[in-house]
Amino acid sequence: xxxAIVIRDLHKSFGxxxxxxxxxxxxxxxxxxxxxxxxGSGKSTLLRCIPLLEVPDSGEIIIGGEALRxxxxxxxxxxxxxxxxxxxxxxxxxxxxxxxxWPHMTVLQNLIEAPVHVQKRSRAECVxxxxxxxxxVGMAEKRDAYPAHxxxxxxxxxxxxxxxxxxxxxxxxxEPTSSLDPELxxxxxxxxxxxxxxxxxxLIVTHEMSFAAEVSxxxxxxxxxxxxxxxxxxxxxxxxxxxxxxxxxxxxxxR
Amino acid sequence: xxxxxxIADTMRQLLTGVxxxxxxxxxxxxxxxxxxxxxxxxxASFTPFAWFVxxxxxxxxxxxxxxxxxxxxxxxGQFDAVQRSFLWPFLRQPYWCxxxxxxxxTAAYGSEIIRGGLQSVPAGSIESARVCGMSGLLLYRRxxxxxxxxxxxxAYGSEVIAMVKSTSLASIVTLMExxxxxxxxxxxxxxxxxxxxxxxxxxxxxxxxLTRAVAGLEIWLSPHLRPATS
Numbered sequence: 001x002x003x004a005i006v007i008r009d010l011h012k013s014f015g016x017x018x019x020x021x022x023x024x025x026x027x028x029x030x031x032x033x034x035x036x037x038x039x040g041s042g043k044s045t046l047l048r049c050i051p052l053l054e055v056p057d058s059g060e061i062i063i064g065g066e067a068l069r070x071x072x073x074x075x076x077x078x079x080x081x082x083x084x085x086x087x088x089x090x091x092x093x094x095x096x097x098x099x100x101x102w103p104h105m106t107v108l109q110n111l112i113e114a115p116v117h118v119q120k121r122s123r124a125e126c127v128x129x130x131x132x133x134x135x136x137v138g139m140a141e142k143r144d145a146y147p148a149h150x151x152x153x154x155x156x157x158x159x160x161x162x163x164x165x166x167x168x169x170x171x172x173x174x175e176p177t178s179s180l181d182p183e184l185x186x187x188x189x190x191x192x193x194x195x196x197x198x199x200x201x202x203l204i205v206t207h208e209m210s211f212a213a214e215v216s217x218x219x220x221x222x223x224x225x226x227x228x229x230x231x232x233x234x235x236x237x238x239x240x241x242x243x244x245x246x247x248x249x250x251x252x253x254x255r
Numbered sequence: 256x257x258x259x260x261x262i263a264d265t266m267r268q269l270l271t272g273v274x275x276x277x278x279x280x281x282x283x284x285x286x287x288x289x290x291x292x293x294x295x296x297x298x299a300s301f302t303p304f305a306w307f308v309x310x311x312x313x314x315x316x317x318x319x320x321x322x323x324x325x326x327x328x329x330x331x332g333q334f335d336a337v338q339r340s341f342l343w344p345f346l347r348q349p350y351w352c353x354x355x356x357x358x359x360x361t362a363a364y365g366s367e368i369i370r371g372g373l374q375s376v377p378a379g380s381i382e383s384a385r386v387c388g389m390s391g392l393l394l395y396r397r398x399x400x401x402x403x404x405x406x407x408x409x410a411y412g413s414e415v416i417a418m419v420k421s422t423s424l425a426s427i428v429t430l431m432e433x434x435x436x437x438x439x440x441x442x443x444x445x446x447x448x449x450x451x452x453x454x455x456x457x458x459x460x461x462x463x464x465l466t467r468a469v470a471g472l473e474i475w476l477s478p479h480l481r482p483a484t485s
Contacts, residue, residue: 053386102380104405146478
């Protein structure tokens with residue numbers, strides 16, 4: 001079976017701070033991988049490197065069998081082919097911690113924007129698909145609302161629908177519930193769990209340990225820019241092999 | 256001639272200058288506005304251009320518009336190359352010289368206003384557009400500029416009002432817009448007070464309509480900032 005996302009020996013520094021010190025990861029089609037770790041462990045940076053929101057210093061990223069071509073210019077790495085980057089980005093749905101809906105567009109306009117203008121699909125088809133997606137995330141009645149008029153949970157559900165509207169091969173979630181009020185977390189997790197149950201390929205960076213234990217097929221514990229522990233959720237959350245992972249999970253599971 | 260009929264007659268004459276004043280304003284705000292967008296986007300995205308744009312803004316904001324108009328109207332004609340170029344049929348006319356000076360000047364102010372708007376665009380909105388595969392012109396056209404221009408609109412409204420008033424300088428290069436006509440009436444009648452008051456009232460009326468129009472445009476363009484209707 002081909003891998004949806006392969007990462008090989010990824011390194012990334014911000015100035016003198018080395019955030020990723022050689023991370024490798026292989027996500028098969030349909031796999032749900034949760035990535036956990038303390039703040040500063042590099043888990044968000046790892047996720048953001050996949051669609052090249054951060055450009056890694058070295059290492060390889062392969063999406064659906066297609067390696068992202070990089071080159072060096074003035075000693076700094078950069079994408080070699082921007083059209084490849086745009087195409088690959090379109091095949092990945094990315095959900096941000098802070099939603100990042102476009103404030104000047106309604107929910108429906110947010111959903112059809114990229115499918116119509118980037119993927120050049122017909123507007124009527126995109127609208128029909130967007131309406132179905134909004135229904136799926138429980139936002140059908142908010143299609144004409146502007147983001148500023150929605151709660152955080154509603155905005156995040158709309159943002160998930162926006163990511164799905166691109167018909168992505170994989171979904172990347174960067175702490176999708178971290179900026180939500182506690183009572184709104186559940187509605188968003190429910191939507192994500194539903195997508196996991198559909199067999200979608202997903203990478204989820206999260207602090208919601210019990211949720212991660214429940215939905216993921218594999219869990220990765222990052223520490224100081226390296227994968228410290230990796231395995232089925234039963235192991236990582238239930239009976240970790242490493243001491244660091246054990247104490248991290250113990251601190252977070254009981255919150 | 257009694258006072259009232261003199262004022263009525265003055266008003267009638269001054270009003271014939273309104274179309275030219277509006278024409279100068281609209282064309283230069285249109286041309287200058289487009290130039291301002293190009294300059295501010297160049298400054299934001301191409302480092303080599305940043306210096307050129309900064310120099311341009313420094314020069315055109317730092318010198319009087321009147322002087323710029325003189326330089327274009329009296330100065331350009333001294334170069335043979337200009338006289339021989341295809342632009343000469345335009346540049347020898349005071350009308351086009353005035354429009355050129357007004358456009359270049361408002362482009363400098365406008366690009367600074369739009370620069371402020373560009374800086375106000377949330378980084379998250381740009382990032383989420385990039386991650387959807389948008390870049391370059393598409394990213395500017397669909398996400399960055401709509402957000403930046405909405406933000407810049409209130410300040411840009413002031414610039415348009417300033418432009419209406421700046422067109423009065425075109426009278427110095429012989430154009431008979433409102434102020435030009437006012438000078439002409441005064442040189443015949445020596446009644447500066449009444450004539451200038453009448454001219455001032457006309458400028459006020461134009462700018463009143465303009466202010467309302469900009470406010471209406473602001474509301475129309477910002478449904479996302481209004482309270483929810485549903």
